[in-house]
Amino acid sequence: MTKDLGSAPDPTSSIELRMLFREHDFRPRRRLGQTFLVDGNVVRKIVEATALTGEEAVFEVGAGAGAVTRALSLAAGRVVALEIDPTLVSILGETVGGAAEVLEGDVLRIDWQQVLGEDRTGRWRVVANLPYAITGPAILSLLAARDWVERLVIMVQREVAERLVATPGGRERGLLSVLVQATCEAELVRRVSRTCFYPRPRVDSAIVRMTVRRPPPVPPPLEEAFQEVVRAAFGARRKTLLNALAQAEGLRLGRPEVRDLLAAAGIEHSRRAETLSVSEFVLLAGETTRVRGEQVS
Numbered sequence: 001m002t003k004d005l006g007s008a009p010d011p012t013s014s015i016e017l018r019m020l021f022r023e024h025d026f027r028p029r030r031r032l033g034q035t036f037l038v039d040g041n042v043v044r045k046i047v048e049a050t051a052l053t054g055e056e057a058v059f060e061v062g063a064g065a066g067a068v069t070r071a072l073s074l075a076a077g078r079v080v081a082l083e084i085d086p087t088l089v090s091i092l093g094e095t096v097g098g099a100a101e102v103l104e105g106d107v108l109r110i111d112w113q114q115v116l117g118e119d120r121t122g123r124w125r126v127v128a129n130l131p132y133a134i135t136g137p138a139i140l141s142l143l144a145a146r147d148w149v150e151r152l153v154i155m156v157q158r159e160v161a162e163r164l165v166a167t168p169g170g171r172e173r174g175l176l177s178v179l180v181q182a183t184c185e186a187e188l189v190r191r192v193s194r195t196c197f198y199p200r201p202r203v204d205s206a207i208v209r210m211t212v213r214r215p216p217p218v219p220p221p222l223e224e225a226f227q228e229v230v231r232a233a234f235g236a237r238r239k240t241l242l243n244a245l246a247q248a249e250g251l252r253l254g255r256p257e258v259r260d261l262l263a264a265a266g267i268e269h270s271r272r273a274e275t276l277s278v279s280e281f282v283l284l285a286g287e288t289t290r291v292r293g294e295q296v297s
Contacts, residue, residue: 005073011065011095014038014198020065020094026087028199033131034085037067037155039196042207047071049153049189049209050125059116059149061107061128061142064088066095068127073099076125080115082107107138112145120147122212128154132203135160136176143183152184152210161188161206173274175234182218182226182278184210217278218285225285225294233273233281241276242269253291261287 009016017036021027028034037043046068050058052075063069063081065088073079079100083089089104096102103115107128116124126149130138135156142152156164159172165186166173180186189207194200218226232248233241241262246255253261262269265283267276276284 005070005097005099008070008097009095011036011067011070012038012040012043017065017198020091024087024091026091030199031133033133034064035197035199035201036064037129037196038198042190042192042196043068043071045190046127046153046155046207047075049207050075050127050151052076052125056125057123058125058127060100061126061138062130063092063102064129066092068129069096069100072127082110107141108134110141112148116145116148122148122150122214124149126152126154128152130154130156132157132201139164139176139180143180146183146212149212151212153189153207154210155192155205155207158191158204158206161208164208164210168277169275174237175230178230178234178276178278178281180210182281183216184212186210218282222282222285222289225289226281229284229288230281233276237273240270240272241267244273251288253288257291261291264290
């Protein structure tokens, strides 16, 4: 695969990007969250956060016009770029050429094994620029690829980034915080001004690096119960844990059982979901399976 990008249009140049869009009769659609990074310094920060040595395989989500794709192709051993918009796939053919493998597809419907292969030893890196409208579902889809992936570097709305790294007790902590931190060590790398994009969005963004935790803090036999408990707790986050868990239909537990499992886990029943750590939710998941009489192997 050639990596010579010599005469290819540079999508980090807003002038060249607009020319490309005119040539392809393409207009960014705000309702789809289509904004394009036109700041070379931010591109470099994304590549640096990915920590490539030249041998790794990188899967990029939301390649857009190829600003990050081009830089990744020069720093990685292999780049596979996913883009849902067919016109942008055509534009990538000009800006990236043969330096990356370009796929047309939707991150919410991807078959990770088909795309990343049978080898689940965590050798892939993922880089993603996620549209604001589907950020939550897209992150959950990326987490489903954790067996294949060592590190993820994602750009999201700044408020979402702050939720991803929020610690227990923080105002921003929510369901997505816990689900991400149960899989990855998340850190905020850099805030990115809205002025770095074309067209300019209404909000600022941020780069978050997520390193997959191995071994996982949630034992595989408890994954289902963990998801149930976390979703139940945050489903009524203004309520105490006792009330939230007792009123969650999916858990199939009454107040006496919930009071029992909270006591067994050493967690005060008046606490609220956002104050719990991942390890405390793991304890609750284990006690939930015990109270329900489920076998955990």
